[in-house]
Amino acid sequence: MAKYGFFLGCIMPLRYPGIESSTRAVMESLGVELVDMKGASCCPAPGVMRSFDQMYWMAIAARNLVIAEKMGVDIVTICNGCFDTLFEVAHKLNHDEEMREKVNKILKDSTGEEYKGTVTVRHFVELLYRDVGVEAIKAKVKGEKQLKAAVHYGCHFLKPSNVKKIDDAERPHVFDDLVEAAGMVSVPYKDKGMCCGAGGGVRARTPDVSLAMTKENLTNMTNAGVEVIVDCCPFCHLQYDVSQPQLKEFNIPVLHLSQLLGLAFGLEKEKLGLECHQVKVNL
């Protein structure tokens, strides 16, 4: 099986390291080798950092892309934000020569390297669906734990769909299929594709607005009778996990797909890092 540069980002390694240990364990059991991208930084975040200065956003992202290029591996990330930035910046640099020259000038003067355009950026949900496959995941699942799951795609995994080209942005199925392969039931709920409320710098700047969006999602999930929220992005994960104690009226455990697969594969619970979640996970 192929080898990938594992891009860590910020929130996973620093706030929810259980997602990192789960991803490492799950990928190993599926035969996907992950290698560290030493010296990588923040992607930088596509909503908030791109809002401030697009040249800085692209230059830092390009430096991260170059780390993988020099290692001769493609990149995999478990975060929608990191995926969006690295995928979009690679796409822009591959299609806009003038921009690429500008960014490469900055890279040359800071790192001595340049972006060549040889790296592909993968989101682990898409990698699991396309390369590993639903059947291989089903084959690893132990026990029968049929929980009603609210699958939350988040925004930047599939959108903008004209460049990502992974699934239908309005009615996707790839993530649901993986959650069901893990023995869960993906439950339909109102406005399922809606943003968690965290992105674009809204969580930092106007937390009340951010929380109101999260509350609407949590209300819709509760009305559908879900027992667990499954996400594929540490920022959505944080938003759902941290907001529930603030809102006081909800108590739905939040799992990143890597943690859900870890549970379904029967991996050691201690390696999944569930105890650092704000909403207790007793599944």
Next chain:
Amino acid sequence: MTEAKEPKPEFTRKVVEAGGKTVNLCFQCGTCTGSCPSGRQTAFRIRKLIRRAQLGFEEDVLPSDDLWLCTTCFTCYERCPRGVEIVDIIMALRNMAVRQGYMAESHRKVAELISKTGHLVSLRDQDKQLRGKLGLEETPPTVFADPKAQEEVVKIAALCGFDKLVAGGK
């Protein structure tokens, strides 16, 4: 009687150059506003913001709080029947606003952290302990574990003028 404001096409041109090249395609149908999760909770109307940018009403757009209510969810971008790249327009406008010094204190803090350290989240003792307990390296193998890499990232911030951009402002 209210007076109609004169459009200022020179600002619209700046928006186009800054990355909002599809701004003039908008015909004000409102599909964007009807799709906006942020607009459900607030008086933010993305259709109106695009119209103001189209007419070049710089003083209504750049200082406005509305500009920062978009979560960049791309729902409007996906649904727009005219192919207006709405998120790209928002990004162009926000970059211009920041350059004019409009930046919230909470955003400045985040920007400062990444510009100095390369990450937008800090590494605390409790994070190290938890990482160790999970069998991970206490310090993740990123810029945090590599002073030379961190120097590179700081240098990029300086070359882009990002460090100064973050330090200045209103």
